[in-house]
Amino acid sequence: MQTVEAFIRGLPKADLHMHIEGSIEPQLMLDLAHRHGMRLRWDTAEALRSAYAFPNLKSFLDLYFEGCKVLQTEQDFYDVTRAYLRRAHADGVVRAEMFIGPQSFTERGVPMESLMGGVLQAMDDARRDQGTSSGLMISVHRHRTEADAMAVLDQIMPWAGRIIGIGMGGAEVGNPPSNFAGFFQAARDRGFRITVHAGEEGPASYVREALELLRVDRIDHGNACLDDLDLVRELAARRTPLTVCPLSNLRLQVVTDLAQHPLKAMMAHGLHVTVNSDDPPYFDGYVTENLVACQSALDLSVPEIVRLVRNGLEAAWVTREERQILLTRLDDYLAGRTEAQA
Template identity: 80%
Template sequence: MTGIEAFVRGLPKTDLHMHIEGSIEPQLMLDLAARNGLKLRWDTAEALRGAYRFQNLQSFLDLYFEGCKVLVTERDFHDVTRAYLRRAHEDGVIRAELFIGPQSFTERGTPIEALMSGVLGAMEEARREHGMSLGLMISVHRHRTEPDAMAVLDQVMPWKDHIIGIGMGGAEVGNPPSKFARFFQAARDRGFRTTVHAGEEGPAAYVREALDLLQVDRIDHGNACLADHDLVRELAAQRVPLTVCPLSNLRLKVVSSMREHPLKALMAHGLHVTVNSDDPPYFDGYVTENLLACRDALGLSTEEIVGLVRNGVEAAFVTEEERQALLLRLDAYLAAHADVLDPASAS
């Protein structure tokens, strides 16, 4: 491992866009299937990983939802959440905000209580054992109806004090944010922060709807905003965070190569860009790998990487007191590694 790789891995960083269902490593997926008496199409972790060759978002979602079937019991949800948080801690993540989409599980008969207890229990363990700052976000599916989403909102209200935000993901094309305007209004009325996947495969108009109609606090992905110069100016002026996921965009062929990724252009326009993992095993990279891939392909400086990490802390759904505590951890790390930021100071 080179000096810069070690520096980036050790950076106290955030992961604000990560789906628990998308964090199941291949061997764990096979183990959970066996535990629940399920037969998958793959017999080995190598064969399963070999299936991670996606043509677009939908081809990924097909496999993603198949993988969801192995999460059945409270113990399953605990184990997959705990596995991600253990790996994220090793990756230097000090603040993680995790999505879970209950609809994939409750429709098959899994009690919402089992899902929430498993996930929240694992999060509490990680807080205690690793000192991590953590938040849970509930995600609804945009290919379903707004009444379906409203039902999820009602379903999770007993855990309101343990949920930091409400989001929406799934197949974007043909499912504009405007379909869910009343749902997001209801989420805001109940005191939740909000975010939505927009502008990944969908057009800039979807990002515009997310901003104007849904009035979200953050936008997940948001790449397509660059096609609308007025929208870019508004996003920059309002400091609306974009939770960009570069390796996800590469693996889903949103971009044909990392050199073509719009991250650097988003940064150049003054947008509040953060870098995140999305579904790390499927896309072959946790946050560190995303940052290093951008560094290699786009020529990011160490200072630009630090800026992206700082953006993540500033975009987190936390109290200002907790934000300052997280920034102090980042600043302490930077002070201890001043030679990496300014090699001349080491001479």
């Protein structure tokens, strides 16, 4: 009989919240550093991985931005994106929606053309070679100015047809979404979908600002919404997707025990929650590991796991026709499992 873990691994699933620059596996980071004659603080992949112990979001971001320095050329961006998409395919991911934050690179003189060229070519090759559907989201940093964000918006317009949405990440506390109301209005005016990291370490009021002031299409994380039941009801009524990242929350001390994660409570409130990987090597878990860990820690039933996966496919920013194809793949997988049990 198929185990629950094997069942989860086989599910056709989406990963809607994953940062390309946060997907560099330790050995690849060392290889890229060697490519450019850089010397990192760590000599081996094991030593680097042992540094992935973070007391909070800021400590993670410090190492995260240091890792960004190995990405310098179009080939670098291709290699890291292609590596993630290969792993995602092996993980059963049929739709990957990935962030990248150009400001980490353009401030060091990396041309936007190199970044976009490498990432987009890797996405095209992944679709051709393994059938993985993927989309690219551009993320701006909330610790920078709104003027800085507007500059990014102008810089990416030559590739507007290949970008599915605009987001915002970075250290949340003290950097509310309202600081970027003009930027996100401009992004919406240019035809982009909108998503914002909110309610990870920030308060429920940040989630409300993202929903009501920025009029986002999705919320990244959103855990803190449970502190405002009126907000919860509003999110549920709108069916606003929340891209939750449980192992990320655990590794960054948002929760100290996965058994205390609010995922199951969010489901009980009727929220459209999805499970995603965020920065998988840093947090020791791609999307499948997140689902497997939550199933065990929160005692999720098979129907609850299926609901989370279906939520992800339904929340993907794809055409109606592609969404139906993705959901049919899930239904076919479930039907095959039922037939096998019979």
